[in-house]
Amino acid sequence: MHAPKISRRRFLQITAATFGAATAAGALVPRVAFADAAAPVGAAGKIETIPTYCEMCFWRCGGIGYVRDGKLWKFEGNPLDPASRGRLCTRGTGAVGAHYDPDRLQKPLIRVGKRGAEEFKAVTWDEAMAFTAERLNKVRAEHGAESIALFKHGIGVRFIEHVLKHYGVINIAAPSYAQCRGPRDTGFTLTYGLGLGSPEPLDIANTNCLVLIGQHLGENMHNTQVQEFADAVGRGATVITVDPRFSVAASKSKYWLPIRPGTDTALLLAWMNVIVNEGLYDKAFVAEHGHGFEPFAAEIKRYTPEWAAKETDLDASLIRESAREMAKHRPATLVHPGRRTTWYGNDSQRVRAIALLNALLGNWGRKGGFYMQSGMKIAPYPFPPYPKSAKEKADNPKGYPFADEGLATGIREATLSAKPYPIKAWVVYSTNLVQSLPNDRETLAAIEKLDLLVAIDTHPSEIVGYADVVLPEANFLERLDELNVNWGKPGWTQIRQPVVQPPHDQQPGWWIAKRLSERLGIPECMPFKDMDEYLRYRVEKSGFSYAQLKKDGVLMGKPAPIYIDTGAEIAFDTPSGKVEFWSEQLKEKGFDPVPKHVAPDPGPKGAFRLLTGRAPMHTFGRTQTNPNLRALMAENEVWVNTRVAKDLGLENGKYVTLKNQDGVVSNRVKLRATERIRPDCVYMVHGFGHTSPMLKSAYQRGASTSRLLTRYNTDPLMGGTSVHTTFVTVSREA
Ligand code: MGD
Numbered sequence: 001m002h003a004p005k006i007s008r009r010r011f012l013q014i015t016a017a018t019f020g021a022a023t024a025a026g027a028l029v030p031r032v033a034f035a036d037a038a039a040p041v042g043a044a045g046k047i048e049t050i051p052t053y054c055e056m057c058f059w060r061c062g063g064i065g066y067v068r069d070g071k072l073w074k075f076e077g078n079p080l081d082p083a084s085r086g087r088l089c090t091r092g093t094g095a096v097g098a099h100y101d102p103d104r105l106q107k108p109l110i111r112v113g114k115r116g117a118e119e120f121k122a123v124t125w126d127e128a129m130a131f132t133a134e135r136l137n138k139v140r141a142e143h144g145a146e147s148i149a150l151f152k153h154g155i156g157v158r159f160i161e162h163v164l165k166h167y168g169v170i171n172i173a174a175p176s177y178a179q180c181r182g183p184r185d186t187g188f189t190l191t192y193g194l195g196l197g198s199p200e201p202l203d204i205a206n207t208n209c210l211v212l213i214g215q216h217l218g219e220n221m222h223n224t225q226v227q228e229f230a231d232a233v234g235r236g237a238t239v240i241t242v243d244p245r246f247s248v249a250a251s252k253s254k255y256w257l258p259i260r261p262g263t264d265t266a267l268l269l270a271w272m273n274v275i276v277n278e279g280l281y282d283k284a285f286v287a288e289h290g291h292g293f294e295p296f297a298a299e300i301k302r303y304t305p306e307w308a309a310k311e312t313d314l315d316a317s318l319i320r321e322s323a324r325e326m327a328k329h330r331p332a333t334l335v336h337p338g339r340r341t342t343w344y345g346n347d348s349q350r351v352r353a354i355a356l357l358n359a360l361l362g363n364w365g366r367k368g369g370f371y372m373q374s375g376m377k378i379a380p381y382p383f384p385p386y387p388k389s390a391k392e393k394a395d396n397p398k399g400y401p402f403a404d405e406g407l408a409t410g411i412r413e414a415t416l417s418a419k420p421y422p423i424k425a426w427v428v429y430s431t432n433l434v435q436s437l438p439n440d441r442e443t444l445a446a447i448e449k450l451d452l453l454v455a456i457d458t459h460p461s462e463i464v465g466y467a468d469v470v471l472p473e474a475n476f477l478e479r480l481d482e483l484n485v486n487w488g489k490p491g492w493t494q495i496r497q498p499v500v501q502p503p504h505d506q507q508p509g510w511w512i513a514k515r516l517s518e519r520l521g522i523p524e525c526m527p528f529k530d531m532d533e534y535l536r537y538r539v540e541k542s543g544f545s546y547a548q549l550k551k552d553g554v555l556m557g558k559p560a561p562i563y564i565d566t567g568a569e570i571a572f573d574t575p576s577g578k579v580e581f582w583s584e585q586l587k588e589k590g591f592d593p594v595p596k597h598v599a600p601d602p603g604p605k606g607a608f609r610l611l612t613g614r615a616p617m618h619t620f621g622r623t624q625t626n627p628n629l630r631a632l633m634a635e636n637e638v639w640v641n642t643r644v645a646k647d648l649g650l651e652n653g654k655y656v657t658l659k660n661q662d663g664v665v666s667n668r669v670k671l672r673a674t675e676r677i678r679p680d681c682v683y684m685v686h687g688f689g690h691t692s693p694m695l696k697s698a699y700q701r702g703a704s705t706s707r708l709l710t711r712y713n714t715d716p717l718m719g720g721t722s723v724h725t726t727f728v729t730v731s732r733e734a
C-alpha cells in the first residue's frame with residue numbers, strides 16, 4: 001500500500017470521480033426544503049415560523065420550523081444560533097420526514113405475545129401509565145428501587161430520569177458513554193483534568209494544520225465542525241488524515257496516512273518522538289504547564305519512525321515529514337480528539353497519546369487549538385432533593401477505575417449475573433440497545449431475566465419488540481423539552497418548542513414523566529403545571545425574557561476571552577495541577593503512566609477487519625425509515641479493496657454476505673469494490689440491517705455491523721467496549 005502525499009490536482013480528480021453529495025462542504029444543505037406529500041411546493045398559504053433545536057443528532061443545531069397552512073413544511077438553520085449558523089445538515093433538513101414517517105409508533109402498546117414476538121395490543125395512555133406504574137411498584141417492592149435501571153440517550157429523557165431518580169433509581173447509563181465518547185473523555189481528563197464534552201472546544205475555524213485520526217468529518221456530520229473544516233480547507237490549511245480508508249476528509253488532505261488498523265498509538269508515539277527529539281515542541285508551554293516531561297521524553301525515545309513504520313505499515317519518512325509539518329504550524333495545529341473513540345479496547349490510552357501530542361504543540365488556550373469555553377448561568381428549578389440509596393451502583397461490577405459515568409454494558413452484566421444484586425426492570429429511553437451494545441445475544445439474554453421492560457421511543461426499533469409496555473414519544477419537532485445550555489465562544493441557551501402537533505397519540509417525554517410521577521405517588525417531584533411554566537421560571541429567574549427566547553430560539557451569554565494571549569486563564573484539574581505527561585494516577589492503579597502501543601490481533605487468516613463509520617444522511621440506527629433520508633441512502637454498502645474483490649471473484653454492485661469469526665452471517669449487502677480502502681479491512685456504515693418487521697421501510701435493508709459484533713474488548717481504564725474487533729469473510733450472496 002502506498003502512502004502518498006496527494007497533489008491538489010490528483011485529489012480534485014479523485015473527489016470529482018468518487019463523491020457526490022457527501023463532500024465535506026457539499027454535505028451541508030443550504031436552504032432548500034424536501035418536498036413531502038402534505039405540503040404542495042409552490043402553493044401559497046399562511047406561513048408560521050417557530051425556532052427550536054434539532055435532535056436528529058446530538059449536535060443540537062438551532063433551526064426554524066416552517067408551518068404552512070397548519071402543516072409542517074420545512075426546517076432550516078437559525079442564523080442566530082452558534083451551532084448551525086443558519087445552516088442545517090442533510091439530516092436536519094430531512095427532519096420534516098421524521099414527522100411524516102409512516103413507520104412511527106402511533107399509540108401506547110402492551111405486550112400480549114412472547115417477549116420479542118412483537119405482538120402488542122394498543123391501549124390508552126391511562127392504561128399504559130397504570131400498567132407501567134403498577135409493574136414498577138411491584139419490582140421496587142420485591143427487589144428495591146436499585147433493581148430498576150434506566151438506559152437513555154438524548155436530552156428528552158431529562159424529566160423521566162428526574163422522576164425515576166426521585167423514585168430511588170440509581171443505575172443509569174447511556175451507550176453514548178462506554179460505546180462512544182468515554183475513552184476520549186478519560187484520555188483528556190487524565191492529561192488535562194477535563195473531558196471535552198459536546199460541542200468540543202476545537203478552534204478549527206482558526207487552525208492552520210488539522211490532524212484527523214480516523215475522524216471522518218464530512219461523513220460524520222457535526223455541523224459546526226464541518227462548516228469550519230470546509231472553511232479551513234478553503235483557506236489552504238494543511239490537513240493530515242490518518243485512516244485505513246480514503247475518506248472524504250482524506251480527499252481534502254495534504255497527507256493521507258493509510259494506517260494498518262489498530263496501530264494509531266504507535267504512530268502517535270513516533271510523532272511525539274520526532275517532535276521531542278528534534279526539539280520542535282513548545283518548550284515554554286511544557287516548562288510552565290507540564291508535569292513529568294523528563295520521564296515521558298525518556299520513555300518515548302525508543303519509538304522512532306522506523307520502529308513505527310513496521311507497526312503501522314507507513315513510510316518512516318512520511319511519519320517524520322508529517323510530524324514536522326504539525327510542528328511548523330504550532331500552536332495553530334490541532335490534533336482532533338475524535339468522538340466515537342471505542343475502537344480496539346485500549347482506547348483511553350490512544351486518546352491520551354492524542355492529548356499529549358496536542359500538549360507538545362502548546363495549543364491549549366491558543367488560537368487554532370483548543371479554545372477556552374465560557375458557560376452561561378441559567379437558574380435551576382427548585383426541585384426537592386433525591387433520596388439517598390444505601391446501596392452502591394451496580395453498573396461497574398469489574399471496577400474500571402476511571403469510569404466516571406454509568407456503563408450500559410455493566411448494567412447488562414449485572415442483570416445477567418444478578419450481582420451485586422438483581423436488576424429486574426429496564427426503562428429504555430431513546431436507545432436501541434439491541435443495536436448499540438456489542439454482542440446482541442448478551443443483551444437478549446439479559447432481557448430474559450427481567451420482570452419488566454418499558455420502552456419510550458418514537459419507532460418500533462428492535463428493543464421495542466422486547467418491551468412489555470411501549471410509550472410512544474412525540475418527536476423533537478412536536479414537543480417542548482429541557483433548555484439546552486451550552487458552553488462555547490461564548491455560551492448560549494436554546495429552547496425547544498413544538499413546531500407542529502404529533503400526528504397520532506404520541507406524547508412528549510416531560511408529559512409522560514409528569515403522569516408517571518402522579519401514578520407512582522410522587523407528584524411533588526414535578527411541581528409545575530406544564531413545561532411552559534417550568535421553562536418560564538428558569539429563564540425569568542435568570543434575568544432573561546422568556547418571550548424573547550421563544551421568538552429568537554436562543555439566548556447568548558456574555559463573551560469572555562477564549563485565548564491565553566487575550567486574557568483567558570488556564571488551569572488543570574489534575575493531581576499535579578499541570579498537564580500530566582507522566583501520570584502517577586495511572587501508575588498507582590497499575591497502568592502505563594505513558595501510553596504504550598499494543599499490537600492488534602491480526603485476526604484469522606483470510607479474514608478482514610470490519611471497520612464502521614457514519615454517513616452524512618443518517619444518525620446511528622434512528623433515521624433509516626425517514627422517507628427523505630431513505631431517498632438519499634436506503635441501505636449501506638460494504639467497501640472491499642478492488643484487488644481483494646477480484647481475487648475473491650466478487651463484482652462491484654452485486655450483493656454479498658459477511659460471516660464473522662463466530663459464524664454469524666450478515667444480511668445481504670451491496671459490494672463496493674474500491675481502491676479507497678486497504679486490502680486488510682472492509683468498511684460499512686453503522687445503523688442498517690434492521691430486524692424489526694415493524695420498521696417496514698428499513699426492514700432487512702443493508703447489513704448490521706452490530707449483529708456481527710460478537711467479540712469485543714473492554715477498555716481496562718473505563719470500561720468502553722470496542723467496535724473494530726470483528727473479522728469477517730466476504731462471499732457472494734447464496
Ligand atoms: P440510535 O441508534 O440513534 O442510538 O446508539 P443508540 O443510543 O441506540 O437509536 C436510538 C433509538 O432512539 C431508536 O430506537 C429511535 O427510534 C429512538 N428515538 C429517536 N428519536 C427519539 C425521540 O425523540 N424520543 C424517543 N423516546 N426515542 C427516539 C448510539 C450508540 O451506539 C452510540 S452514541 C455510538 S457512538 C455507538 N456506535 C456504534 C457503532 O458505530 N457501531 C456499532 N456496532 N455499535 C455502536 N454502538 C453505539
Ligand code: SF4
Binds near residue numbers: 060092
Ligand atoms: Fe441536526 Fe445535522 Fe445539526 Fe445534527 S448536525 S443537530 S442532524 S442539523
